[in-house]
Amino acid sequence: MTEENIAFIKKTFEETIPLHKFIGIKIEVLEKNYAKVSVPFKKELVGDFRNNRWHGGIIATVMDSVGGLLGGVHFTSLEDKLATIDLRVDYLKGAKAETVIVEGKIVRLGNRILVTKMKAFQNEILIAEGKGVYNFIRMDKKMD
Template sequence: MDLQDDFVKKMVEEFVPIHKFLGLKLVDIKTDFAKVKVPFRSEVVGDIRSNRWHGGIITTIMDSVGGLVGGTHLSSLEDKMSTIDIRVDFLRPAHNEAIIVEGETVRLGKRILVTKMKAYLANDPKQELIAEGKGVYSFIRLKENS
């Protein structure tokens, strides 16, 4: 399956309710890597005094991107994946503009997937990190690749 096809994009953007709610847009996906863009809007505000992103929303997006990275390794629709742990370090404020979140595989074992993610403001040419994180996922293949 070509990971860039319209079907995958539609699945990611429209079939996952939280992705659709957030307006998540798939920018790139390939084996071991995923990149999304999420627009800023009033529903993602955490600090009403400065109109900045809520850290929990950024964490949710990072978790989703870690899951997308894992999805590049699925061998069937019957495989199972779930978050075991996620850690996010917030490095600087996320001002009121779109963000980009990228994720990549650190390690994929027989039952555990580890990913690392990074987030930055979409209009920042230096791509200075607003947050970085690590996700650990239970990854169970119910059917082996043939």
């Protein structure tokens, strides 16, 4: 991956996708098979208003987005397609009103299926872990 490619992916991921822009997701690390993002706490992301905790669906959404980001790194053209087949999230601890960090890695990238594992943290404490399975269609058949 060139610096130019990373800059393009980062700008697209953070600024072009409206939901990502709204929640304030930022790419911290982007490599061929690993990504790390951060999302600052915002009151609009609260699910448990009594305890001021994150909505679990937002955490799942960020995990799904990280899985998609990992697939996007392997696109061979802007016409490639990526769609979530399955997403599983295990919530281990309630997320406080603090930044959430999500890390993801590729478990398997085949001709049509991408499998990723993700972990969500707050202050280095694991709060959720998950697995994403994606349908990955390359329109340009060149492989990286």
